[in-house]
Amino acid sequence: MEIKRDVFQAIADPTRRKIIGLLATQSMNLNTISENFEITRQAVSLHIKILEQCNLVSIRQEGRERICEAKLEKLNEVHQWTEQFSIFWTKKLQVLKQVVENSPKTPSNLPGNQMSQATKNTKIR
Amino acid sequence: MEIKRDVFQAIADPTRRKIIGLLATQSMNLNTISENFEITRQAVSLHIKILEQCNLVSIRQEGRERICEAKLEKLNEVHQWTEQFSIFWTKKLQVLKQVVENSPKTPSNLPGNQMSQATKNTKIR
DNA sequence: AATTTGCGCAAGCAAATACTTTCATACAAT
DNA sequence: ATTGTATGAAAGTATTTGCTTGCGCAAATT
Numbered sequence: 001m002e003i004k005r006d007v008f009q010a011i012a013d014p015t016r017r018k019i020i021g022l023l024a025t026q027s028m029n030l031n032t033i034s035e036n037f038e039i040t041r042q043a044v045s046l047h048i049k050i051l052e053q054c055n056l057v058s059i060r061q062e063g064r065e066r067i068c069e070a071k072l073e074k075l076n077e078v079h080q081w082t083e084q085f086s087i088f089w090t091k092k093l094q095v096l097k098q099v100v101e102n103s104p105k106t107p108s109n110l111p112g113n114q115m116s117q118a119t120k121n122t123k124i125r
Numbered sequence: 126m127e128i129k130r131d132v133f134q135a136i137a138d139p140t141r142r143k144i145i146g147l148l149a150t151q152s153m154n155l156n157t158i159s160e161n162f163e164i165t166r167q168a169v170s171l172h173i174k175i176l177e178q179c180n181l182v183s184i185r186q187e188g189r190e191r192i193c194e195a196k197l198e199k200l201n202e203v204h205q206w207t208e209q210f211s212i213f214w215t216k217k218l219q220v221l222k223q224v225v226e227n228s229p230k231t232p233s234n235l236p237g238n239q240m241s242q243a244t245k246n247t248k249i250r
Numbered sequence: 251a252a253t254t255t256g257c258g259c260a261a262g263c264a265a266a267t268a269c270t271t272t273c274a275t276a277c278a279a280t
Numbered sequence: 281a282t283t284g285t286a287t288g289a290a291a292g293t294a295t296t297t298g299c300t301t302g303c304g305c306a307a308a309t310t
Contacts, residue, residue: 012137064307072213079207088197189277
């Protein structure tokens with residue numbers, strides 16, 4: 001239930017990203033997931049545990065099977081984090097660079113971001 | 126120049142995400158970046174190297190300084206990967222679940238995703 | 251009742267990660 | 281020329297990661 005793990009860390013592993021893609025299409029049990037990978041069932045089980053720990057997957061017991069269901073709302077966190085930098089892959093970038101580099105001492109005319117703490121003691125050379 | 130590292134892995138580390146946020150506001154040299162963190166300059170230098178290896182940061186020499194500049198287009202890859210699952214944090218989810226679970230054998234009525242390979246030998250129990 | 255299936259747990263291991271400290275080098279300022 | 285500054289490179293270390301093999305157990309099938 002509790003979040004013990006960073007969602008960014010969870011999706012860092014390519015196998016886990018594949019598992020996510022797999023479960024997004026439909027829920028399935030652990031063995032069925034494992035059949036899609038070269039690694040052992042136990043290894044997959046570990047990945048699933050990690051995904052569960054950061055609420056990307058929920059598991060329900062059904063007889064002796066454990067059905068894994070994607071619950072990817074948490075990925076919104078990642079989506080939003082990247083969103084704030086989307087300016088870097090749009091045409092606005094050129095304009096922005098000019099604005100920032102030509103304005104004398106106001107690097108704060110950027111769209112809202114989450115770096116207030118990190119930036120607060122930045123020394124401008 | 127070449128991509129030696131996964132961008133998902135690069136942003137898995139919270140320190141690197143902070144560095145990205147920092148550099149997004151303005152370019153700065155290595156020491157200035159380090160001043161924003163508790164860890165040593167060398168540790169930051171390593172993080173920068175990793176960010177450089179997956180093209181999230183470019184470095185130009187200026188006298189004895191190395192100016193690090195954000196070059197975050199690569200984050201678009203992450204943005205798009207999460208985008209395909211955005212259905213999970215919108216109201217469409219409820220509807221989708223019904224559609225998928227009530228249609229007998231067609232889990233392929235999902236929006237385009239990149240799991241063709243992973244899914245191709247999925248056994249449906 | 252015996253066997254198969256689905257799965258967790260634990261121990262072990264090699265490699266990677268995230269640092270550190272120490273040293274060396276090149277440019278800059280005095 | 282000497283000193284200070286910005287940095288890399290290397291070596292060492294503790295921790296984490298991703299995986300394996302081997303075991304046991306409970307539910308399902310025969």
